[in-house]
Amino acid sequence: MTTMSPLIAGNWKMNGLTHSLDELSELARLLTTGEAPRALVVVCPPATLLAAVAAQGASSGIIAGGQDCHANASGAHTGDISAGMLADAGAQYVIVGHSERRNDHAETSDTVRAKAEAAIGSGLKPIICVGETESQRDAGEAESVVAGQLAASIPDAAEQHEVIVAYEPVWAIGTGRTPTLDEISQMHNAIRARLADRFGERGETIRILYGGSLKPQNAREILGVDNVNGGLVGGASLLAKDFYTIISAV
Numbered sequence: 001m002t003t004m005s006p007l008i009a010g011n012w013k014m015n016g017l018t019h020s021l022d023e024l025s026e027l028a029r030l031l032t033t034g035e036a037p038r039a040l041v042v043v044c045p046p047a048t049l050l051a052a053v054a055a056q057g058a059s060s061g062i063i064a065g066g067q068d069c070h071a072n073a074s075g076a077h078t079g080d081i082s083a084g085m086l087a088d089a090g091a092q093y094v095i096v097g098h099s100e101r102r103n104d105h106a107e108t109s110d111t112v113r114a115k116a117e118a119a120i121g122s123g124l125k126p127i128i129c130v131g132e133t134e135s136q137r138d139a140g141e142a143e144s145v146v147a148g149q150l151a152a153s154i155p156d157a158a159e160q161h162e163v164i165v166a167y168e169p170v171w172a173i174g175t176g177r178t179p180t181l182d183e184i185s186q187m188h189n190a191i192r193a194r195l196a197d198r199f200g201e202r203g204e205t206i207r208i209l210y211g212g213s214l215k216p217q218n219a220r221e222i223l224g225v226d227n228v229n230g231g232l233v234g235g236a237s238l239l240a241k242d243f244y245t246i247i248s249a250v
């Protein structure tokens with residue numbers, strides 16, 4: 001049984017224009033007028049809005065995060081953003097290894113580990129995503145796939161630096177489908193066991209987030225599962241009211 005404070009991160013993905021900051025203002029209002037949240041609240045907007053989210057969120061405790069970073073500190077990588085640039089814009093966290101990056105950009109777990117190392121090197125906390133596809137689950141390979149991703153994606157530096165793991169079954173992302181509570185429990189316990197095997201006591205303190213169709217309607221029961229230490233929320237993080245309901249469910 002782990003007791004670290006929960007963390008709820010919103011991943012806006014490739015959604016959000018300047019007017020989306022109105023939703024951020026509404027979230028800030030809800031967070032500061034309602035009961036103080038138990039969870040750390042992180043919002044990961046597109047990079048174009050990162051500095052604004054960091055500045056606007058600060059007074060209400062909203063922490064800004066990036067959605068990805070390059071493994072290198074600088075150089076000829078057109079269109080990419082380094083971890084140092086995210087930190088410079090006010091980010092404290094960065095998502096690495098999201099399945100959309102693994103799929104759309106053919107990112108391997110080795111690449112993800114290099115990005116996590118770069119994030120740590122720039123003072124950011126990486127949120128390292130893992131998760132099986134539907135066919136892998138159907139073939140009974142979910143735990144072994146996730147174990148392989150964990151082993152290769154989490155850097156040794158996690159012994160001294162904070163990292164967060166996000167378990168996101170690929171087939172649950174944006175689909176409205178979720179694993180059963182038993183399946184979530186089984187996977188999060190398996191991840192905890194791997195982290196404890198590798199990092200000892202420190203492995204007991206690494207947050208394991210659940211992501212994939214987390215909604216106001218299912219947040220309380222999913223976030224109540226042992227070894228679920230928070231959530232990584234996509235679609236439902238775009239509306240302040242829904243995201244606040246999820247935040248309030250822990």
Ligand SMILES: O=C[C@H](O)COP(=O)(O)O
Binds near residue numbers: 213233
């Ligand atoms: O990063 C967030 C996840 O991919 C979950 O997305 P979703 O909540 O829209 O299913």
